[in-house]
Structures are given as structure tokens and as C-alpha cells.
Amino acid sequence: MAKYINPYTDFGFKKLFGEEANKDLLIDFLNQLLPSHHQIADLNFRNSESLSESSEERKAIFDIHCRSSSGERFIVEMQKAKIKYFKDRSLFYITFPIRDQAQKGEWDFKLEPIYFVAILDFEYDEAEERRKFRRDVALKDQDGDLFFDRLHFKFLQMPLFNKKANELVSKFDKWCYFLKNLESFDKIPAILNEPIFQKAFDTAALASLSAEQRDMYEQSLIHYRDLKNVIDTAVEEAVEGNKAEIAKTMLREDEPLEKVVKYTGLSLNQVQQLRRELDKSG
Structure with missing residues (x-):
């Protein structure tokens, strides 16, 4: 039986990073992703639901929306499943903290820095991105020079983080190791036995949840x-369908059954069934 919550659930993620009492956890995690000139000293949570200015526009609901004491704005998303147009959605989301900075009357259009941080429990389809656990994205010109220093995207593809405890080098590594393996831990690993992670483990302990919180977590x-x-x-099913199509192509070319089995991974019975289906269809 698990001892700690699953941080990929809505309840688990917000329990760790979305509560006022635990905002030091979020600050510490974000500071591992941020440059030295944008380090967070303190932050305030903002309404996680942002309404558009007109009824025709869609609203955005963020996992966490916060602002640091020095003005930087952050949207932090835990995305559990692959969805279409995730990059488009990310761009759409950051339009809200941009417009939120607009001032009535005289305004010089100066914007405070905005960061979109996405923790992804899936891999992108693009082959290039599949090789990158972390992607830091900013606006750059044709020579790769930074064009605008106040709009940043941070994407973490958690399935691609595979470091073991003895391979952790940085505080950032430790946070990723914590998030990736939290539900499977039965005690605090020695590498994470320091105050900030001790608090994170205490916060994530199932035994510390009230009966109502436990029910909310179970539903999540x-x-x-x-x-x-x-x-x-x-x-x-998609993989099996592809295998079947490859097998049919090979069978139409009169390849030996043993070769079809070898190159598709299908069982001999499956290949024989496909052979019979092709024979019936002529």
C-alpha cells in the first residue's frame, strides 16, 4: 500500500504546491528552474481561473497561478495526458497574465516577466523533443540571440527523467527524482533527507490527510x-493495428510465416489468422 500521494493527480499536485502553507515548496522548486535574476523570495497565489474579456472567448483554468513579490508571474501546470495542440494551449494560457498587466489610462506597455512551467506525464510525438527531458523556450532572433527576456516556457517530460539516487547532482535533479518516484517511496531516501524535502514528504503522507481529504484524493x-x-x-491498440497492417503487407508478398512473426512481434496464431482473412478476401 502506498505511503505517499501520487503528485500527478489533481489533488496531489495542488496539495504539494498549491496551498498557502506549502508555498515554500513551490518557491524552492521554481527557483531551480529560474535564472539568478528572477529568483523568488516570496509569492502570492492568484485565482486559478482566468476569464476572457468577452463571452465569445474561452476561459483558461490553470493548476497554479501565482505572482512573486518582485512581480514575476507564473503558471504551473501538471499535465497528466497527451492532448492535441498542447503548445497552442500553452501560448493561449500566457495571454491571460499578459493582459492582466494592462493598466487603464496612461500606460507604457512595460510587462513583468512571465513563466509557463509544464510538468508533463507524457512524451511529445515529435522525434526531436522525445530526446529532451527539459526544454527551456524563449523568444530568440534568427541568430539564436535572446530577443525578449520576459517570456519563458519550461517543459519537463517526466517519463524521460531516469536518473537514480546516486546520479542526482543538483537540487533540480532531486526535485524531479522526488516527483517521479514519490508514490513508490516507503521512506525518505538518504539523498532527499534535508529540510525542504522532509516537509514535502510530511505534506504528501497519506496518514496526514483528514478523512475528507483522503476521499478527495481517492477520487482524484x-x-x-x-x-x-x-x-x-x-x-x-494502435500499435497492434500497425503490426497487423505490416503483417498483411508481408503476407501479400508471400513472406514465410516465421519471418512475419519475427518482424512484427505477433504470435504465430495471430499471423495464421491474418493469412486466413486474406485468403477469404481473395
Whole structure:
């Protein structure tokens, strides 16, 4: 039985990073991603639901929306499943803290820095991005020089983080290791035995939840697992469908059954069934 919450659930993520009592956890995590000139000393949570200015426009609901004491604005998203147009959605989201800075009357259009941080429990489709656990994106010109220093995107593809405890080098590594493996820990690993992570583990302990919180977490966990099962099933069916199409092509070319089995990974019975289906269809 798990001892700690799953941080990829809505409840788990907001319990760790979205509560006033635990904002030091969020500050510490974000500071590992930020340059020295944008380090956070303190922050305030803002309404996570941003309404558009007109009824025709869509509203955005963020996991966490906050502002540092020095003015930087942050949207932090835990994305559990692959969705279409995620980059487009990310761009859409940052338009809200941009417009939120608009001032009535005389205004010189100066903007405070905005960061969009996405922790992804999936990999992108693009082959280039599949090789990158972390992507730091900013506006640059044709020579790769930074054009605008106040708009940044941070994407973390958590499935690509595979470091073991003895391979952790930085505080950032430790946070990623914590998030990736939290639900499987039965105690605090020695590498994470320091005050900020001790608090994170205490916050994530299932035993510390009230009966009402435990029920909310269980519902959130069920939703997370159901979503993952649907996605995994769809991927598996898609893979099997591709294998079947490859096998049919090979069978039409009169390749030996043993070769079809070897190159598709299908069982001999599956290949024989496909052979019969092709024979019936002529």
C-alpha cells in the first residue's frame, strides 16, 4: 500500500504546491528552474481561473497561478495526458497574465516577466523533443540571440527523467527524482533527507490527510488511473493495428510465416489468422 500521494493527480499536485502553507515548496522548486535574476523570495497565489474579456472567448483554468513579490508571474501546470495542440494551449494560457498587466489610462506597455512551467506525464510525438527531458523556450532572433527576456516556457517530460539516487547532482535533479518516484517511496531516501524535502514528504503522507481529504484524493487517483488506462489501451491498440497492417503487407508478398512473426512481434496464431482473412478476401 502506498505511503505517499501520487503528485500527478489533481489533488496531489495542488496539495504539494498549491496551498498557502506549502508555498515554500513551490518557491524552492521554481527557483531551480529560474535564472539568478528572477529568483523568488516570496509569492502570492492568484485565482486559478482566468476569464476572457468577452463571452465569445474561452476561459483558461490553470493548476497554479501565482505572482512573486518582485512581480514575476507564473503558471504551473501538471499535465497528466497527451492532448492535441498542447503548445497552442500553452501560448493561449500566457495571454491571460499578459493582459492582466494592462493598466487603464496612461500606460507604457512595460510587462513583468512571465513563466509557463509544464510538468508533463507524457512524451511529445515529435522525434526531436522525445530526446529532451527539459526544454527551456524563449523568444530568440534568427541568430539564436535572446530577443525578449520576459517570456519563458519550461517543459519537463517526466517519463524521460531516469536518473537514480546516486546520479542526482543538483537540487533540480532531486526535485524531479522526488516527483517521479514519490508514490513508490516507503521512506525518505538518504539523498532527499534535508529540510525542504522532509516537509514535502510530511505534506504528501497519506496518514496526514483528514478523512475528507483522503476521499478527495481517492477520487482524484481513480480519475488519474482511468485516464491512464484509456490512453494506454488506445496506444496498445494502435500499435497492434500497425503490426497487423505490416503483417498483411508481408503476407501479400508471400513472406514465410516465421519471418512475419519475427518482424512484427505477433504470435504465430495471430499471423495464421491474418493469412486466413486474406485468403477469404481473395
